[in-house]
Structure formats: C-alpha cells, structure tokens
Amino acid sequence: MDSGDLAVFAAVAKTGGITRAAQALNTVQSNVTHRIQMLEAELGVPLFHRHTRGVTLTSAGEKLLPYAERIARLIGEAREAAADGPVARGKIIIGSLETTAALRLPPVLASYAAACPEVDIEIMTGTTAAMIEAVLAHRVEAAFVAGPVDHPDLVALPVVEEELVLATAPWIDDIAKLRDRAGQLKIVVFRAGCTYRVYLERLLAARGLVDVRRLEFGTLDGLIGCVAAGIGVTLLPRAVLAKAESEGRVALHAVPDKDAKVTTVLVRRGDSFVSTALRRFIETAQDFWRDRAPEQKVAAARIAPQARHSPRKR
Amino acid sequence: MDSGDLAVFAAVAKTGGITRAAQALNTVQSNVTHRIQMLEAELGVPLFHRHTRGVTLTSAGEKLLPYAERIARLIGEAREAAADGPVARGKIIIGSLETTAALRLPPVLASYAAACPEVDIEIMTGTTAAMIEAVLAHRVEAAFVAGPVDHPDLVALPVVEEELVLATAPWIDDIAKLRDRAGQLKIVVFRAGCTYRVYLERLLAARGLVDVRRLEFGTLDGLIGCVAAGIGVTLLPRAVLAKAESEGRVALHAVPDKDAKVTTVLVRRGDSFVSTALRRFIETAQDFWRDRAPEQKVAAARIAPQARHSPRKR
C-alpha cells in the first residue's frame, strides 16, 4: 500500500465509480479496477460494495478514506515544503473580509508585490465564517477576518483594530431619532453571515429596535449609496466610511465602547506548512501596519519564527 | 513522489548513507541511489550532500524529512485501521428483533465481548422487515429476524426455535371467551411491521376475530403491562413471557402447532465479505446456543470457512 494506491482509492470513493475515477485520473478503468483489487487483497478487506450504478464504501473503506485524504494532502505539502526555497515564489491565496480588502489590503499588496515579484497572489473575499471555513478546508492559505477567533486548528494574529461606527443618512443627527422611523428602517449589510451584521443587530436591539428588515449588498459603494439615500443604516469600520462622510453623503455616529472595537486578525492553520511566500506576506502585512500606523495599539507580536522542520503539532 | 520514495529517503536520512540504507531496506545500493536521484529530479532540489563518509541532509532534505516520517506513520495507521486479520477487531453492527435482543442476546454479547475485546458492537433493533432491509442496504452486517427468510441475496442460519404463546389478562382462562369481548379487544404489538403481529392477526382471524384495534408499544414492559391490565392480547415467545406469567400478571395460552413455532434466524448478505469480527460473532452465537441449549433442535450448520483473500465474488 503506497500513496498512489490510496490516491486511486480516494478518487474512486469521491467519484462513486471506478469508471468515473479512471477518467478523473486520466487513465483507463481496468487500471483502477486492478489497483483497487490489489489494495483490497493486501488489506484482506473489501473496500467497496459493487453495484450496478457504481460503488460505495464498505465500513473498512470508510475507515480508510480519511487516511487517504490526509496522506494525499501531506504528500502535496511535502512537495511544496521541499521545493520551497529562501526566495518567495509560487502562488498564495489570501482570504479577506470585503471591508478589509477594500481598505487595508491595497497598500500591503503593493508592497508585497514589489518585494516578492515571483509570487502570484489571489484574493478571495467573504464573511468571517466563510473565510474560516476556507482556511480549514485549505482553500486559502490565510485570511483576514473579524476576531476573536478561537479554534484549535487555527492560529490568529491580530493585525489591526477597527473602530466601528454607525452610518446613517446625513440628515440624521441623533441616533435616538432612529426609533421614530423604526418601521421603515432597514439595516444594510454586505451579505448574510457578515460579522458586522451581528454587531449591528445587537446594537440596535439594545436600543429597542428589533426585527428590522435587512438589505444585502455585494458592493461597498452600493451599500453606502443606500445608506446615503436614507434607506437604512449600516455599521462599518470608520476608515471605510471616512471618505463618504467627508463628502457629506452619510453621517457617522459613535457607538458604545463595548460594541465599537473589533480586531481584524489574520488566521491560518496551525499545522500546515508555511511557504516562504506566505511567510513573507505575513511579515509584510505586519511590518506595514506596525510601521505606518504606529498610533494603533495593535498587539502585533511579530509572528514567532516557525519551527520549519517540525511543522506539525497537535 | 510517492510514499515509497519517501520511505527510501527517510532510510537514507536516518542511516546517513546510501549503502547503509540499502541494506536496511534489504535492497541494493544502486537502487537507493537511483530512487534518491529520481526524487531530487522531481523536486528540482538536491536532498543530500554527498561526501566520502556518506551523505547528510541539505536544507531541502531537512524540510522533507518530517513529512516523510509523518506519511510513513500515517500509512501504517491507515493499514491498521482498515485491515482485517486473524484477530477480530473493528466494529460490527448487528440487527435484532426487540424480543430477541431482550431475551437471547445479552448472554451472547457477554460471551462475545469477553472473547473479542477489540470489537465495538452496535445493536440495532427493529422489525423483521426493517432488519432485512438494513442487511440488504449494508447498514448492518447481520440480523436476527423471524424466519423463514427466503431471499436470493441473503443466507439465513437458524439459531433458535421459539414457541409463540398468546398472552392475555390473568382472568381469561379460555381463549374462546375472547370472542365475547371482541369489541373492546386490542392486539398489543411492538410496532407496525412486527412479524409476530402477522401471526397474531392470522390466528385471531381464524377464530372469527377480525378488525381488532392495534396498540403499539416500544418497550416490552409496557406491552406486558397493557396485556396484564386486560386492554388486549399479544403473541410473543414463551420465554419472553415466562417471568410475567410466574408473577401471575398474565395468562398464557398455547396456540395451534402450525402457528406456534417460529424460528429465529441470523441473516446476512450471501455475497458480502465476512470480517473476522463478524465470523467470530456468528460462531459465538452458534456455540452458545448449541452448547447451552442442546435440547433445541437447531439446524446449526457451522458457517463455512470463508476465502479471506479473495474478498469478492459475483
């Protein structure tokens, strides 16, 4: 039993058929059949139930599958780890909240792109929950999300603390007046699952505003436009709204301290290999925020030098 | 790069020499040299510094080594998790009628648990029909059901013959009197689909009692309590009712021979692999009943020895 056999096995399990697995593996069906049979003979256990529409895992197969997946992933990581050198190259995929991506990421990316020209960068945006899921599923190497994050498989580095402010139409000069219009009020959020939405609803509920309607937007500009038009209110980092406020499109209202601060953290898997490209990215991000925004009290403990040669720890 | 390559690599790293690794791996030096070279070529990085006293890891090699060790360990664990050997281990799921589970199974399970401590056992209860369906769908490995079972994909081993008796409230001394109370009479059964229910309805219908109401119970105690209270009658194996009768809670009435005997059989798929754990369970069950209840005429043909390493057959 070697990793090749397990890869074939996993492909069959995933596709639910030997024929389908064969074409997924760019080989022929007889080949897959043979390797599965060899594997079953070696283990002394059938791994699949054969039926006319394909195959399904036996209980032994179900026990084996997670190992096959872990081993496949480790093989990939091993290849990356060994091929990785002191100079950052390859590709990294970074997740981010939309607000962070719009506000904080561009200068970092510019700096990183200059420092590591051989790295392809891809940014995925989504909610905190979606990004954490993406990190856990290895779809992104790391992600900027709203903290705090407490998950045994993740490590989180605080990068910047945002002040959340309530944005309303410009003619609203007092939050208290919102209650008069509670019926028509909407909260305007990026999308379901957005962390800031939870903060906003809690904040409004504390003021007796419950059961307000939601309006979801996919773009920051559209969202601000909605607020400017008086359709609803939103809660976003002050820096995101600064420009709109200076243009007189929205009015900003401070919120109580306990609701006002949210720390953006960079999360990554604790047990995964950190490529040079990713390490350099994290360093760049931290350098950037620490050097150019020193007034912000960021608990920016430099990422601890990783034990590069014992990447795993449970 | 597969796990075999990594195993060779790890051996070289551990022994500090290609020649030494070769004899540790029971192979020839040229072989090890070649595979290391292939691995280095694939990764595009040298893994060892060669010098006259042997080899030492390069930095790339040092990064790769922990992965090689982890993967080797996982391969072993995977084999351990899935493989079936001469010693019973793993998990078996056994289906059973509720009556059989309550009456016949506990001593068998005690014996089996002592003999095969490394096996996790799960008992599912349900009606004959449900259990047969579960066996066919691979949800349980085998099941105790009411015979006879005649299905092309199933093999049934008779394990014990039960005498079914009619139980009524203790003041009923003659079944014939039941007809006088036909209006209020209920039949009390485990649940819809119970095999004994079919027997009971047939038996009552033969006496002109049709269209009686049903009362379904999930527990044996509740069911007997109902009968004791005169709410209805039930049909169950004599052994199940023996205690209640001795306490005077119910009266038992023999039923005609043709309806009285039901053979409990153990069914399993005929075409499925029989794990060591399951084989030992079947043996334990048969040994138990044969040895300790020799008076019972059980057609206890011992299960045929299986061909362990050709797990499939169509």
Added chain:
DNA sequence: CAAATGCCATCGATAAACCTGATGGGGAAC
C-alpha cells in the same frame, strides 16, 4: 420485449518501472 446504455471484471500484450550485480571514480585513513 428488445436494444441500448452504463458499469465493472477479466485478459493478453506492451511499456514502464524496478531491482540486480558489476564496474569505476574519488576522497579519507593507514
């Protein structure tokens, strides 16, 4: 009811990978 489809097992031939044993070169120890 027959033809067609989709799926898996099997087979023989070919190609690739692997293992083997022998040889040669190079540096360190004696």
Added chain:
DNA sequence: GTTCCCCATCAGGTTTATCGATGGCATTTG
C-alpha cells in the same frame, strides 16, 4: 601509495503498471 569505504553509473533481467478490447450484468430506453 595503497587500502578502504562510499557513491554514481551501466547493462541486464524481472516484476509491475498500463492499455485496449471483450464480456457479463442490470437498468433504462425505444
């Protein structure tokens, strides 16, 4: 300088993997 140990290379044979084709089986389609 000689010996010893170690690694790289090479030609060979053997095992293993792969391929394409064929057939059986059960369901689906016409």
